[in-house]
Amino acid sequence: MKKIKKIKIKINGKIKSIxxxxxxxxxxxxxxxxxxxxxxxxxEEIIDKxxxxxxxLNKNDKIEIVHFIGGG
Amino acid sequence: xxxxKKDKLIIAKKKFxxxxxxxxxxYKSMSECAKAIKLSGAEIVTVxxxxxxxxxxNKPLLMDYIDPKKITYLPNTAGCFNSKEALRTLRLAxxxxxxxxxxxxxxxxxxxxxxxxxxTLKSTEVLAKEGFRVMVYCNDDPLMAKxxxxxxxxxxxxxxxxxxxGLGIQNKINxxxxxxxTKLPLIIDAGLGQASxxxxxxxxxxxxxxxxxxxxxxxKPFEMALAxxxxxxxxxxxxxxxxxxxxxxxNPSSPSKGII
Numbered sequence: 191m192k193k194i195k196k197i198k199i200k201i202n203g204k205i206k207s208i209x210x211x212x213x214x215x216x217x218x219x220x221x222x223x224x225x226x227x228x229x230x231x232x233x234e235e236i237i238d239k240x241x242x243x244x245x246x247l248n249k250n251d252k253i254e255i256v257h258f259i260g261g262g
Numbered sequence: 263x264x265x266x267k268k269d270k271l272i273i274a275k276k277k278f279x280x281x282x283x284x285x286x287x288x289y290k291s292m293s294e295c296a297k298a299i300k301l302s303g304a305e306i307v308t309v310x311x312x313x314x315x316x317x318x319x320n321k322p323l324l325m326d327y328i329d330p331k332k333i334t335y336l337p338n339t340a341g342c343f344n345s346k347e348a349l350r351t352l353r354l355a356x357x358x359x360x361x362x363x364x365x366x367x368x369x370x371x372x373x374x375x376x377x378x379x380x381x382t383l384k385s386t387e388v389l390a391k392e393g394f395r396v397m398v399y400c401n402d403d404p405l406m407a408k409x410x411x412x413x414x415x416x417x418x419x420x421x422x423x424x425x426x427x428g429l430g431i432q433n434k435i436n437x438x439x440x441x442x443x444t445k446l447p448l449i450i451d452a453g454l455g456q457a458s459x460x461x462x463x464x465x466x467x468x469x470x471x472x473x474x475x476x477x478x479x480x481x482k483p484f485e486m487a488l489a490x491x492x493x494x495x496x497x498x499x500x501x502x503x504x505x506x507x508x509x510x511x512x513n514p515s516s517p518s519k520g521i522i
Contacts, residue, residue: 202313222319229311229357234350236357254313256354258324260295261310261340262285262425262452262474 197249208247215243217253228257269502271470273447274363274395274416276334278305281464282494283336283449285474289483292327298477299328302487306334308365308472310341311355330359336397338365343378345385352389364389365419365451367399375425375452379406383413390414399451402436404443411446418446419472422463423453426475430459434466441467457486457493464497465505 195210201217208217214232218225230237231254237245247253270277284304289295299307307328315321328335337355339348345368352364366385370378377400389396390413397417398410407418420440423429431437431450441448450463451472460471473490480486 202316204316221314221316223314223316224323227323227325227358228314229354231354236353239357254354255316256311256358257314258309258335258337258355258358259312260286260289260292260324261338262287262308262472 197247199247199249199251199253201253202255210249212247213243214245214247214253217247218242218255221255223255228255230255269498271447273306273397276363278334279303280305280491280494281470281498282460282490283308283470283472284477284487284490285472286324286328287340287474288478292322292324294483295478296327298483298487299333301484301491302477303491304333306336308336308338308474311337311339311351311358334363335359335361336363336365337361339367341369342367343369343372343381345381345388348381348385349388352394353392356394362393363395363397363416365397365399377401377421379403383409386410386413386415397447397449402433402440404436404439407440408443411444415446417449417469418444419449419451421452422450422459425452427453428455428476429453430455431462431466434462437463437466437468457489460490460493461497461500464494465501467501470494 196207197210198205198207225239233252271281280303282302282304283306284299284302285308286295339351342348342351348368355361368378368381368385369375386396386398395416397419398415399419400406400410402420410418422431447469449470449472450468454460454473454476463471477483477486477490
């Protein structure tokens with residue numbers, strides 16, 4: 191049986207372990223995040239939400255997912 | 263009232279009926295916030311950009327309570343203390359849903375929350391070049407307001423007093439000077455404490471006011487939302503009506519002729 195390799199990434203400051211070569215779209219989907227209500231940064235670069243299924247994640251990648259909350 | 267109906271607030275070519283902009287922070291709940299906004303009649307609300315809570319997926323979302331198709335979201339940069347942070351925040355905000363109209367707020371001091379105008383000015387220039395429509399929180403300095411205008415700001419938003427202080431307008435003269443020098447929308451942002459503060463701002467000739475804490479933290483937020491709505495309308499009507507001249511001595515209202 192082929193061993194699944196795991197890598198560590200950071201999402202919103204929290205360390206997460208994911209399967210190597212996971213796509214960004216899968217990670218977002220697993221978190222059940224509504225794409226139309228968020229913006230995503232990968233290593234401090236804004237990601238075009240339409241292209242998240244093309245992006246493969248690497249070790250130590252830093253993802254930020256933000257949305258609107260109450261503020262003045 | 264007939265004339266006031268045509269009297270729209272125009273920001274970045276968009277027309278609004280209400281001259282009251284409200285913040286969505288500090289409410290006890292999202293439903294309280296949504297109800298207060300409805301009562302205030304506001305068509306623009308400020309919102310903050312923050313990390314999604316990835317551990318609690320069932321947390322309610324602001325967008326589920328306040329429909330961005332009906333109410334214009336004005337993303338802010340609250341909590342940003344330099345240009346880099348502010349630009350990052352607003353670029354992300356634009357990415358969430360294509361918002362171009364934003365509120366720039368670069369703070370300079372954690373205690374008094376006064377804006378850092380050097381960083382604010384730098385950010386305004388960059389944002390305007392990137393196609394943002396920038397409403398700028400600033401101090402009540404006419405010279406700085408002019409520089410913001412020259413840098414491509416779409417609205418000048420001087421503070422009345424420190425954010426959340428509830429002190430009301432501290433420097434009416436400066437606000438009037440800024441009013442005289444600019445045709446841009448002039449909106450008092452921050453520091454109002456009660457409805458009459460909004461009326462004063464409108465009577466000084468401001469185009470609108472932005473209120474958060476004074477409504478959200480009032481003992482009765484719904485009533486205060488309504489009070490601010492009425493106060494802004496009253497102030498605007500009063501301003502448009504042309505007040506009488508100030509004179510030093512008394513001037514009787516009843517004719518002296520025919521006194522018995």
